Amino acid sequence: MPHRRIGHWVAGAAALQLVARGATVSGLVLSNRRRKRREPSPSGFPVLEPAQETIGDSVITTYTYGEDVFADMLEAIHGAQHEILFETFILKGDAVGQTFKQALVDAADRGVRVHVVFDDFGSFTVPREFKRWPENVHLMRYPLVTPRVLLGPRHWGRDHRKILVVDRHTGFVGGYNIGDLYATRWRDTHVRVEGPAAHELENCFVDFWNHNRTEDQPELSDDRERGWDPRIRGHRNAPSRLLFPVRGIYLEAIDRSRRSVWITQGYFIPDAEILEELLLARKRGVDVKVILPERSNHVVADWVARYHFQRLLEGGVELWLYQGAMVHAKTAVIDGFWATVGTANIDRLSMTGNYEINLEILDEAQAAQMERVFERDLTNCRRLTLAEWRRRPWWARGVERILQPLQPLL
Structure with missing residues (x-):
């Protein structure tokens, strides 16, 4: 009997902790929403102009303002001749998102091989219509839930990456998602890599695409340029492979x-x-x-x-x-x-x-x-x-x- 009573106490204490935690989270979220409604929108913050540095045969450009990096990403997409690999956690259906989508569709219409990946959780609130793309764009919506989740936590991860690679030569990576908010109101950092080091991003995209594609999606060739320059290395976390x-x-x-x-x-x-x-x-x-x-x-x-x-x-x-x-x-x-x-x-x-x-x-x-x-x-x-x-x-x-x-x- 004492053991049973202790068990009830422990279960009761655990339940109280869960209730307290849930109430605290709810209170914080509601309070934060009220605060955001009262406070004015961000009016600006200090940034630097994009700056270039040459490292071996590659050039790195560093961006600290969304409009700057978005303009150069779109320029690269508009100039693409052979292939575009585009991956993002969030792709908003707003003006900036529409501009990117149209640029990618236009590239596919002129014969460029366009592969697009976005995360369904990250873009959960985006209108359904915006998530429909023409058939000549190879689209992967990384799903909210897959049968693999039953295999354990290593299959619960989201695709949080932001990558653009154009014609195997120019790549972009960093914290910027795609949307109006990120263009002017968030302080983030992105880099452009031009030259052999762009393969560090290309290889990451190719491996992810080929690992997660369905039978009706084309396999990307893995026979691409490789290098051993230790000065610029791409490191990717892949929870399904236990790589961190x-x-x-x-x-x-x-x-x-x-x-x-x-x-x-x-x-x-x-x-x-x-x-x-x-x-x-x-x-x-x-x-x-x-x-x-x-x-x-x-x-x-x-x-x-x-x-x-x-x-x-x-x-x-x-x-x-x-x-x-x-x-x-x-x-x-x-x-x-x-x-x-x-x-x-x-x-x-x-x-x-x-x-x-x-x-x-x-x-x-x-x-x-x-x-x-x-x-x-x-x-x-x-x-x-x-x-x-x-x-x-x-x-x-x-x-x-x-x-x-x-x-x-x-």
Whole structure:
């Protein structure tokens, strides 16, 4: 009888925790919606003009403003002669989305082989009609649910990547989804790669397409240019294959750091190992700074991230909160030599859950450009101090503790 009573108590306590967690999430979401209705839309933020750096036989252009990168992506699509590989997590049905869709359809009409992938979850709210494409565009809508989900969590990941490759020579990758919002109101980072290094993105697309295509979709040739230039490498997370190299390059680069680790993230929820490496780097005198949004577009993720702030601040890591707009970049620059730009956030979903791709770039000139971007972003941030954090109200501490178990889901 006592054992049965203890079991009832445990079950009751667990049920209360679930109810409290659900109520907290609902309250945060409703409160955030009311706040967004009251606050004015973002009016602008500091950016840099697109900047080019040559690395071997390839050229990298770095973008910090949506309209700039969208214009060059569309120019590449309009100039395509043979093949377009286009992949995105979100493709909105608004004016920007319509412009991209029309450009891709026009390319297919003039004889270019056009392959398009978008994620059905990311584009869930997009009108159904917009998701219909002419037959001469090879379309893959990465489905919300497939029979593979029954095989376990490794098959639950979303296609979170943003890739464009044109004629095997010009590639784009970074944090920008496609839509009006991202053109002018979000601060993100993208790069264009021209030359042999574009294959790093091309190969990623080809492997994903061939692995997920149906019988009625054409197989893409895998007999494409390959190289071994270690200065620009594409690392893709593929949960169905248990491959998570983006997490590995972060851990290795932070572990090697001697001078500086500067990270910009839209969603920053580091796992135990990444958190430990950041603290160890700071302990040995490395300048560790992280830029993240004061408020992101996912209020629950913001609150789950806060659970680690105390330990980071006490360890000397500087947290800089981006003001007045959503910073969505997924970048880092270390020791003025190592840099990464891509689609992966430092959170569980990106590091071990979703399909992602990041470029790893070993070049002093490109790293210097990434440092300039970081320094410009700092001018639009406020620093969160340990003293301020310790003064947060008691109820905020309670929310952090209630939501902390959600970290493995975000």
